[in-house]
Amino acid sequence: MSEEVKVTLKVSQNLHASMTPRLIGAIVGKKDTAHTGFDLEREFLKSAGLDVSGAQQADGAGGDAHFTPAFMVSYLAYMATRPDYPKFLAALPVLGRDGTLFDIQTASPAAGHVFAKTGTYAVGDPLNRAMLVTGKGLAGYMTTADGRHLAVAIYVNNVGVSTEPDAVKRIVGQALGEVAAAAYDAPASKADAASVTQAGQMRVNELTPAERAAGWRLLFDGKTLKGWRGLGYDTVPTAHWKVENGAIKKIASGNVPKMPDGQPAHGGDLMTVDTFRDFELAWEWKVTPAANSGVKYNVSESFSLEHASNHAALGFEYQIIDDSLNDDNKIPSHRTGALYDLIPPNAKKTVRPAGEWNASRLVFRGKHGEHWLNGQKVVDFDLGTARLDSLLAKSKYRTIPGFADRRTGHIILQDHGDEVYFRGIKIREFR
Secondary structure: OHHHHHHHHHHOOHHHHHHHHHHHHHHOOOOOOHHHHHHHHHHHHHHOOOOHHHEEEOOOOOOOEEEOHHHHHHHHHHHOOOOOHHHHHHHOOEOOOOHHHOOOOOOOOOOOOEEEEEEEEEEEEHHHOEEEEEEEEEEEEEEOOOOOEEEEEEEEOOEEEOOOOOHHHHHHHHHHHHHHHHHHHOOOOHHHHHOOOHHHHHHHHOOOHHHHHOOOEEOOOOOOOOOEEEOOOOOOOOOOEEEEOOEEEEOOOOOOOEOOOOOEOOOOOEEEOOOEOOEEEEEEEEEOOOOEEEEEEEEOHHHHHHHOOOOOOOOEEEEEEOOOOOHHHHOHHHOOOOEOOOEOOOOOOOOOOOOOOEEEEEEEEOOEEEEEEOOEEEEEEEOOOHHHHHHHHHOOOOOOOOOOOOOOEEEEEOOOOOOEEEEEEEEEEOO
8 A cells, every 4th residue: 555655645646546545445444435435534533633624525636625734734743653654754755856846946955855745626717718726735744954844734726827738837836845945944933942842852863754764864863972983093082072961062172282273283073984975964053152163074084194183184164163252253264154264154144142053054965065054055165166276275275285176075073172062963865
């Protein structure tokens, strides 16, 4: 049945959908009648504690069916608790990637993060020589840019379109995709943030079924530093790093000898044991007042040890700093979200102050890179372009041959001597 459901959901196959109530009746109810299938469906929904007054259904394909957004979101939330949820999720079309959503919002940051089924019902409009889309919906799941996991149901009703091929998808389908993309980027309100429970905070170091299905994996389990070690060390330098309250804590180094750029002369950058080439990385972080740190990527351990003497990684850096108090804030390309010493963050940037958690994301695929901060893309670059070559020639890296070579590398949490925290660190690789 799971493969049958996948055909129905991925490509919106109406013949299969129409047969589903009868298949349920025959396989589960042992009777070949649609009525039995609907009886079993009603019992299932009621046993889930759902209010079926928000649902009306006369056929499997949805030609005569009505579901309120409230009912649909409740249904989706329940399905996410079931052991067969991964199969259900894998059967849903993915925005901008596959199924009926393969060509919707393909260039949006939300592409690949929205798993949802479309549904359409339209009638002829002879008066206007057109069509009337009486209802079109998009319902499923999304993981937002700042890490929230949502069940969504978006409907539009009574939209006039021409009779041209694909007019419904081009006009109404894209509009639904735009709404989903806007929801993906929208920051949580203060009320939403205040309502997060302690249990919810603990889940930041866990993956949802939707994330697992999308290929994400955790780099930090919230309890140990398994999968990490110091750059140039066989183990974690425990004088520099520890796990505290579900976060990786960089222990402040105090008044120690420092390099000209402020890094400790005897530091200890924390490095993933594994290496990655094409990937999307997401994490949360917070700094203490005036603190400085960063996340580095495209890092070769041997190259770093050859060109730096203080266990400091050499690679592209997503800068993390207290913009308001650290003295390095005078240089735009040294502020939070920057591609350090190369590209400053753009005007879309919003950063929360010291002591509050921020959500960051970076994409590194082929020669293209992106930095995201609290749901906004703040840096965009491409290796091998005249722009980046010019910036490299003016940067602190200009004397290091091969610095910008593309490589499979480690992910680094920088030891800049200050107290900072990281959590919710997860990655998915592009194959």
